Amino acid sequence: MSLNLRNILLFAVMGALxxxxxxxxxxxxxxxxxxxxxxxxIMTLGVNIQWGYAxxxxxxxxxxxxxxxxxxVVVSFPPVPDAWSAGGPRAILGVASGAFAIGLAILTxxxxxxxxxxxxxxxxxxxxxxxxxxxxxxxxxxxxxEAVEPAKTxxxxxxxxxxxxxxxxxxAFAALAAWGIGKISLGxxxxxxxIATLGISEIIIYFLKNEEWMARGVKNVNGLPRPVxxxxxxxxxxxxxxxxxxxxxxxxxxxxxxxxxxxAGLFIVVLVIVFWLSExxxxxxxxxxxxAIRDNEVAASAMGKDVTWRHLQVFVLGSAVIGLAGAMLTxxxxxxxxASYQPLRFTFLIWVMVIVGGSGNNLGSILGxxxxxxxxxxxxxxxxxxxxxxxxxxxxxxxxxxxxxxxxAHTRLATMGVxxxxxxxxxxxxxxxxxxx
Amino acid sequence: xxxxxxxxxxxxxxxxxxxxxxxxxxxxxxxxxxxIYAVLRFSNFAHGETMSFGAMITILVTWWxxxxxxxxxxxxxxxxxxxxxxxxxxxxxxxxxxFVYRYYRRQRAAPVTYLILSVGILFILSGxxxxxxxxQDRIFADGERFIMKARAFKEMTGLDQGLAIKxxxxxxxxxxxxxxxxxxxxxxxxxxGKSMRAYSDNEDLALLSGISPAKVVSITWxxxxxxxxxxxxxxxxxxxxxxxxxxxxxxxxFAAAIVGGVGNPLGAISGGFVISFSELLLTFAYKRVIAYxxxxxxxxxxxxxxLATDYKLAVSxxxxxxxxxxxxxxxxxxxxx
Numbered sequence: 021m022s023l024n025l026r027n028i029l030l031f032a033v034m035g036a037l038x039x040x041x042x043x044x045x046x047x048x049x050x051x052x053x054x055x056x057x058x059x060x061x062i063m064t065l066g067v068n069i070q071w072g073y074a075x076x077x078x079x080x081x082x083x084x085x086x087x088x089x090x091x092x093v094v095v096s097f098p099p100v101p102d103a104w105s106a107g108g109p110r111a112i113l114g115v116a117s118g119a120f121a122i123g124l125a126i127l128t129x130x131x132x133x134x135x136x137x138x139x140x141x142x143x144x145x146x147x148x149x150x151x152x153x154x155x156x157x158x159x160x161x162x163x164x165x166e167a168v169e170p171a172k173t174x175x176x177x178x179x180x181x182x183x184x185x186x187x188x189x190x191x192a193f194a195a196l197a198a199w200g201i202g203k204i205s206l207g208x209x210x211x212x213x214x215i216a217t218l219g220i221s222e223i224i225i226y227f228l229k230n231e232e233w234m235a236r237g238v239k240n241v242n243g244l245p246r247p248v249x250x251x252x253x254x255x256x257x258x259x260x261x262x263x264x265x266x267x268x269x270x271x272x273x274x275x276x277x278x279x280x281x282x283x284a285g286l287f288i289v290v291l292v293i294v295f296w297l298s299e300x301x302x303x304x305x306x307x308x309x310x311x312a313i314r315d316n317e318v319a320a321s322a323m324g325k326d327v328t329w330r331h332l333q334v335f336v337l338g339s340a341v342i343g344l345a346g347a348m349l350t351x352x353x354x355x356x357x358x359a360s361y362q363p364l365r366f367t368f369l370i371w372v373m374v375i376v377g378g379s380g381n382n383l384g385s386i387l388g389x390x391x392x393x394x395x396x397x398x399x400x401x402x403x404x405x406x407x408x409x410x411x412x413x414x415x416x417x418x419x420x421x422x423x424x425x426x427x428x429a430h431t432r433l434a435t436m437g438v439x440x441x442x443x444x445x446x447x448x449x450x451x452x453x454x455x456x457x
Numbered sequence: 458x459x460x461x462x463x464x465x466x467x468x469x470x471x472x473x474x475x476x477x478x479x480x481x482x483x484x485x486x487x488x489x490x491x492x493i494y495a496v497l498r499f500s501n502f503a504h505g506e507t508m509s510f511g512a513m514i515t516i517l518v519t520w521w522x523x524x525x526x527x528x529x530x531x532x533x534x535x536x537x538x539x540x541x542x543x544x545x546x547x548x549x550x551x552x553x554x555x556f557v558y559r560y561y562r563r564q565r566a567a568p569v570t571y572l573i574l575s576v577g578i579l580f581i582l583s584g585x586x587x588x589x590x591x592x593q594d595r596i597f598a599d600g601e602r603f604i605m606k607a608r609a610f611k612e613m614t615g616l617d618q619g620l621a622i623k624x625x626x627x628x629x630x631x632x633x634x635x636x637x638x639x640x641x642x643x644x645x646x647x648x649x650g651k652s653m654r655a656y657s658d659n660e661d662l663a664l665l666s667g668i669s670p671a672k673v674v675s676i677t678w679x680x681x682x683x684x685x686x687x688x689x690x691x692x693x694x695x696x697x698x699x700x701x702x703x704x705x706x707x708x709x710x711f712a713a714a715i716v717g718g719v720g721n722p723l724g725a726i727s728g729g730f731v732i733s734f735s736e737l738l739l740t741f742a743y744k745r746v747i748a749y750x751x752x753x754x755x756x757x758x759x760x761x762x763x764l765a766t767d768y769k770l771a772v773s774x775x776x777x778x779x780x781x782x783x784x785x786x787x788x789x790x791x792x793x794x
Contacts, residue, residue, distance in 0.1 A: 077569050079502070140783065204778055208785050210569055211500040215711045216781065218502075219774040222708055230767045363704060364583065368576050375573065427588045434584025440577035441557055444570070 027383060027452055034390050041398070048273065051280035053397050058287035059349050061389030064373040065294055065382060066341030072380035072454065073307065074334040075314040077214040080201070082366035083221025084339045086228055086358065087197055088190030088346025093235045093356045095186035096245050097178035103168040103233075107161030108176055111233060114158025121150015165233040175236045184247050187290065187347045194343025195336045197224065202335045207328035213335075221367065228358035235356055242355040248282035251275040283352055290348065291386070294341060298382045301337075310334055311380075364433065369396060372440045378450025387451055392436070399432035407431075459616065464749040466610070466618035472741055476734045478626040478695055481633035484729030485688035486706060487713035488640065488722055489681045495657040495720035496677040497558070499571035502707060504685060506582035509703035510549060511686025512693040513590050515542030516597045523599070531601035533628065539690055546689075547682035553578055554678050562674070579704075586700050595698040598625050625695040636687055637726060640680065644722065649676060657720065705770070709736075712773040716780050718787025727788060736772045739764045 038057075042050035063085065070076040125147040129139050166174045197220065205216035229237050254260045254275035264274045301307050313320040313327055321327045350356050369392065377388020407428045414421040443450065486508060493501045501507075518538035528534050557574055604627045607619025644650040649672075656663040656673045664670060689703065696702075713732045717724025742760035764772065780787060 075569070077572060204781055208781060211572060212715070212781060212785070214500060214502075214572060215708075215715065216777065219708050219712070219777055222705070223771050223774050226768060226770055230765065362701075364580070368580065371573065371576055372580075423591075427591055430584050430587035430592070432584065433587065434581045437577045437580030437582075437584065440580065441574065444574060444577065445557075445560065 027387075030387055030451060034387065034394070037394060046273075047277055048280065051277060051284065053394060055280060055283050055287060055352055056349075056397075057390040057393045058284065058291055059345050059352065060370070060373060060393040061386040062287075062291055062294055062348065063342050063345040063370050064377060064385040064389040065291075065298055066338045066345060067370050067374045068338075068377075068379065068382060068385040069298060069301075069341060070335055070338035071374055072382075072385070073302065073310045073314065073338075074331055075210075076206075076331060076335055076338075077210065078217050078335070078338065079214045079363075079367055080217030080219075080221030080224075081342055081370045082361050082363050083217070083224035084194035084197065084342040085346030085349065085366050086221075086224050086361045087193040088187075088343040088348070089350035089356050089358075090228060090235055091190035091193050091343070092183055092186040092244060092347045092350035093241045094178045095181050095189050096183035096351075097241060098180040098245075100168065100173045100175065100177035103165045103173060103176050106168050107164035107233075110161035111158055111165060111176065114154050114161060117157055118150065118154035121147060121154065124150065162231075162233045170239075173236075174239070175233050175241070182247065183245050183351050184286075186351070187344050190347025191340035191344040194346065195340040198336045198339030199332070202332045206331045206335065218363075218367075221363070225358055225361050235358070238359050240355060240357045240359075244350065244354050244356065246354060247286060247351065248279055251279055254278055287348060287352075290344070294344070295382055295386065302382065369436065372436050375440060376443050376450055378452040378454060380454030381450070381452045384450050384452030384454075391451070392439075395439075396432060396436070399435050400429050403431040403435070404428045460749045462614070463616050463618045464746045466614075466616050466620045467746055467749070468741075470607070470618065470620045472734070472737045474620070474622055474626055476730070476737045478629045479736075480730035480733035481629050482688055482692045482695070482729075483706075483709055483713045483733055484726040485633055485636060485684050485691070486710040487717065487725035487729050488637070489684040489688065490710055490714045491717075491720055491722060491725040492677055492681050492684070494714070496653065496673060497562075497571065499568045499575070500711065500719075501575045501681075502572060503575040503579040503582060504681075504710065505703040505705075505707040506579050506586065507546060507550065507682065507685040508689030508692065508706065509586050509700055510582050510689070511542045511546035511682070512689035512698055512703075513586050513700075514545040515539050515686065515690045516590065516595055516693070516698060518542065519597050529600065531624065533598045533600045533624065533694060535597055535599075535690060535694055536628065536632075539687065542690055543683045543686040546686035547679050549582075550678040550682035550685075551675065554674065583700065583704065590700070592700055595693070597698060598694045600624060623695070625691075629691045629695055632687060632691060636684065640684075640722065643680075653677065708770065709773040712777040715787055716776055718789040721787070721789045724787055724789035731788075732773045732776060735776055736769045739772050740766045740769055 038050050038054055041053060063081065066084075067078060067081060070078050125143045128146050129143040132139055132142055134142070165176060168174055201216055201220045202213075205213045228235060231237060232239065235241055251272070252275075255271050260275060260278065261271065263269075264271045267274075269277075309320070309325060310330065312323075313325060313330055317327055373388040373392040374385055375388070376392055377386070378384025404425065407424050411418075411421040411424055486504065489507075490501055490504050493499065493504070515535055515538045518541045519533075519535045522528075522534050522538055527537065529537050557578065558571065561570055561574065601624050604622040604624055605620065607621040610620045611617070642650075644654060652663065652668045653673050653676060655666070656668055656670065660670075663673075692703075692706070709732050713728035714725050715728070716731050717726070717728030740762065742762040744757050744759070744761045747761055748756040
């Protein structure tokens, strides 16, 4: 198959680019880019499940990724006993009462007899009463928890489990949120999903920034436990010292390379599993049905397919993958910073990856994740070099020149936009097009 | 009696005046989104950045004017610069339409394709704006700061509570009223406006009766660009210009457009005010108002605030969700101009 040769070639070029960075800049930089490429590839697979399989536009990737990050904190951070005794059970009770109130409101809407209007008002009354009750229960608990050593903890901490478990939990969190938002906005006009997901993602970030008792909000949680060894420990290990001596690396550099390689190993395993499952799903009768719905909703529903329900399924699945990737990202960073989630970087950049890679093709999504992340990082030095070259004719102290050089980093945003538009115009099926049967 | 007046002044200062201002800004933004939706049938995610672009041009011209010593005191100089900002934004919109959207219109692409294209434009504009003016905050309001100072109000009325109205707030509301009046006059009274409404209502029928689609599309972009430049400048004048805030404005603007009924100009305007007043009313601390309204010296213990101020943004989202659940077509049953 000639197409396969083409794909191999594309991936080979990508690998060569990474190696080139390793040679020109340093192995550490190349591996850092590689790790984020891997995570981006998984996130892109998640968006591709929604967009490529079913044609759903999710503008809330950022929110689902952040929920994954929250999962990393909740699962892995050691519990804070003082905070738990200060208000832990009460806070949990508060959350439970809130969930109960929402459930009761939905039940009221569904089961209570009467016209639409009366049921609506009854459900609203139940929901509002529930929220007041929740605030009544949770507010003192929150205050007590946040008062426990606010400079160091001031939150409940987590469960103290290995952080790798959080990858699955992150997927579950994101799936739950996706289910809620999908229930509300699927089945309506297609852009309502885009706007609703944009909204929920902003709200999730606000929530994470402000609810300090959960994950310290803008004070960030750092020092999350790692699934791989620490550099310091490696530097004291005999075989690492020997390896460094043999190859003439500095000990610090080598230990950091080993850490990054172990992360890369873990991420590759996850990527392969997600990719394999996605391919299986795509080739199954379920996948064919999804594509049938995508290509002609009316015909599919005439054939008896429940379009809204199938959309909800695929939306939840895709979001779970995004949540998984989000948890992995926080694991890699070792720090959870809600303020760092920006829609351009976390939502729209992932979209560029999907489109450039090839919507509907999983291999394309992986390539897109790699290529776009690579250029997202490398556009900065390249852009800077380019502007320095272009302005080299100007005087050294020229105000225009220093302004251009100072703001050169922002050109990468515009570059991404241009790349997206060019691909959509001249190669709308992306680098690796969807296989048509 | 004075107690009631004091309570009213308090509400006026913290809810009504800011609500009218922010509502006008949202309404102008939502009007732009809704026009694009009604004629070109897609949700323009780049609208926030278009507003930012318009504000940026206005700021650059304002600086130039200030450098020349031109001023419009007591009004902000930016008002003089605004026409150039409008022209720049309109040109930018027309350029993007010519080189990006037109191709897909001829192919009759699906609405979601346009949505993705608008994401591309969002990237280009946000990069461009940050490249030209930098990511820093810019305060470019000059002239008189207040129309009415809190102390002047107190002296005038003898009340304990002050009511301050900033010049930028006054300018925002007055400009918004003028712009909205112009738009409605255009849509309802002129031939071109009527042809736009016809096109939005039924494309095929409009084509049959000899309306030129290219003209309708251009006019739509001209109006949208102008609205975006005005809205962006007013928002920047009032709250200080920060490039990154404009992306965050997209959510309340869309919420406003949907609440009113997407595609319906009247809906967009009322939606803007629904969103702004709900935000303020739900996050306002009623403590002192209640203290004034209840007899005796009793003061409520807490702040009597329904929602923490940090959750302002959540309000527009919750309203959006309620509208989607209860009446997805919006208050004014959208999709006609």
